Amino acid sequence: MTEVLVVDDEPSMLRALHLNLTARGYQVITAEDGTSALNKFGLHEPAVVVLDLGLPDIDGLDVIRAIRTGSQVPILVLSARVGSNDKVAALDLGADDYVTKPFDMNELLARLRAATRRGSPDAGRRKVVAFADVTVDLDSKQVLVAGEPVHLTRTEWHLLELLLHNPEKLITSRQLLIALRGQPDHTDPSYLRIYMAQLRKKLEPDPARPKHLLTEPGMGYRFTS
Amino acid sequence: MTEVLVVDDEPSMLRALHLNLTARGYQVITAEDGTSALNKFGLHEPAVVVLDLGLPDIDGLDVIRAIRTGSQVPILVLSARVGSNDKVAALDLGADDYVTKPFDMNELLARLRAATRRGSPDAGRRKVVAFADVTVDLDSKQVLVAGEPVHLTRTEWHLLELLLHNPEKLITSRQLLIALRGQPDHTDPSYLRIYMAQLRKKLEPDPARPKHLLTEPGMGYRFTS
DNA sequence: CGCGCTCCTCACGACTTCCTCACGGCACCC
DNA sequence: GGGTGCCGTGAGGAAGTCGTGAGGAGCGCG
Numbered sequence: 001m002t003e004v005l006v007v008d009d010e011p012s013m014l015r016a017l018h019l020n021l022t023a024r025g026y027q028v029i030t031a032e033d034g035t036s037a038l039n040k041f042g043l044h045e046p047a048v049v050v051l052d053l054g055l056p057d058i059d060g061l062d063v064i065r066a067i068r069t070g071s072q073v074p075i076l077v078l079s080a081r082v083g084s085n086d087k088v089a090a091l092d093l094g095a096d097d098y099v100t101k102p103f104d105m106n107e108l109l110a111r112l113r114a115a116t117r118r119g120s121p122d123a124g125r126r127k128v129v130a131f132a133d134v135t136v137d138l139d140s141k142q143v144l145v146a147g148e149p150v151h152l153t154r155t156e157w158h159l160l161e162l163l164l165h166n167p168e169k170l171i172t173s174r175q176l177l178i179a180l181r182g183q184p185d186h187t188d189p190s191y192l193r194i195y196m197a198q199l200r201k202k203l204e205p206d207p208a209r210p211k212h213l214l215t216e217p218g219m220g221y222r223f224t225s
Numbered sequence: 226m227t228e229v230l231v232v233d234d235e236p237s238m239l240r241a242l243h244l245n246l247t248a249r250g251y252q253v254i255t256a257e258d259g260t261s262a263l264n265k266f267g268l269h270e271p272a273v274v275v276l277d278l279g280l281p282d283i284d285g286l287d288v289i290r291a292i293r294t295g296s297q298v299p300i301l302v303l304s305a306r307v308g309s310n311d312k313v314a315a316l317d318l319g320a321d322d323y324v325t326k327p328f329d330m331n332e333l334l335a336r337l338r339a340a341t342r343r344g345s346p347d348a349g350r351r352k353v354v355a356f357a358d359v360t361v362d363l364d365s366k367q368v369l370v371a372g373e374p375v376h377l378t379r380t381e382w383h384l385l386e387l388l389l390h391n392p393e394k395l396i397t398s399r400q401l402l403i404a405l406r407g408q409p410d411h412t413d414p415s416y417l418r419i420y421m422a423q424l425r426k427k428l429e430p431d432p433a434r435p436k437h438l439l440t441e442p443g444m445g446y447r448f449t450s
Numbered sequence: 451c452g453c454g455c456t457c458c459t460c461a462c463g464a465c466t467t468c469c470t471c472a473c474g475g476c477a478c479c480c
Numbered sequence: 481g482g483g484t485g486c487c488g489t490g491a492g493g494a495a496g497t498c499g500t501g502a503g504g505a506g507c508g509c510g
Contacts, residue, residue: 084329091335096343097322098336104309110316111323118321118343153456169365191458193498208499217466217497218379219366378467416469418488425488433488442477442486 003027007037008052020105034058035182048116053079066179068094070162074115129164131212131225134203150202159195163223172220228252232262233277245330259283263291273341278304293319299340354389356437356450359428375427384420388448397445
């Protein structure tokens, strides 16, 4: 049973897709804006995402970026924008396919099959990251510190996952906020600091002088092993 | 150097693709019919295939079938047939994408990038600029001087990024000020000088005699490696 | 209905960064 | 030679950012 997340702000389109996809045996999760899309993505971890670019709250390209910072899930973009600029931008940000509205439903389903077919082969490999006396199993979502299992809350885990998926790479506060909450601005920037502090308290040997979960002042955060 | 096999029976189309692909750094192999396409595929083992469906000898769908029996190479189908039946057939036979003629070259190139990106798992295209004993990773936003990481503030990084994105090119103070602050005028021009000085202090071997972060008196600044 | 857990906001020092100002050097021109 | 821009450098206050502790609101669960 393949789970697919469908994101579109038009209810009629959402209904049409829901109907056709469930008829083909997919399990469908729907979202009408970027915030709930990212939320539901984090909760369900679907096998494929169908994403309309024209969302009311967040730019669709930012949604792609947010998903891609933490996942390789196939993304099929659905858009009314026919210009090649949008296509190139979306594809280069990590989208796997780009279909312009109006579209043929059979074609869309075929493209969806093509996208999921690719994603499946490497689903079985096990990713484990280790640093200091910490071991993180990204598959089973388990964290061991000095051999002892440590419990992380959902948000803590989500944040850690984002950082670990991009080792040595700086992730801006904006990216993190979009991925965690969907809202890039209007949010108290101290939000991130609390969770970084909690992660460090649980994972770093000396939380006051972090060696792996680093702050880049004015820029964002970076994980390094 | 990525090898790409381009199959099309129209010489003009073949030439156009050859031209654009070599310009982007691909190594191009061409074929004008299905037989030689399969021959050359077996010989060269390209990293990606661009395939026109309308071939003189073999049906394009059969070419896909033949390739797929022995390889998972990404296949991008190029076709004048716009009907959804052909698309569905090609995609379900194992094609990775389907573009209808006429097409936008930039879109095709982006789809090609998307297709190849999937094939090589960690295809993190790292953009790295190096000069003197400095290494700048534009993707992960990291700067190394003599192997040691150096911390840049947000504005310093922003300025460096602008210069590095336009190597050997003069950028006017006005452009830089707009990019950094949004206010082209009303600003003390010494503002820029402070940050250039700090960048040079951190990156140039002899900050007093810069060799890479150059001043063009009365005009602006220029980066040269 | 109470309890525990998690999410999220607020408030406060400590620190970093931004930005302005003032001064000295250099090149060019009259 | 003196004047005039323009550039580089140092210093310092204003403003923003980070880390941390405390605590209320929402939610699932027994």
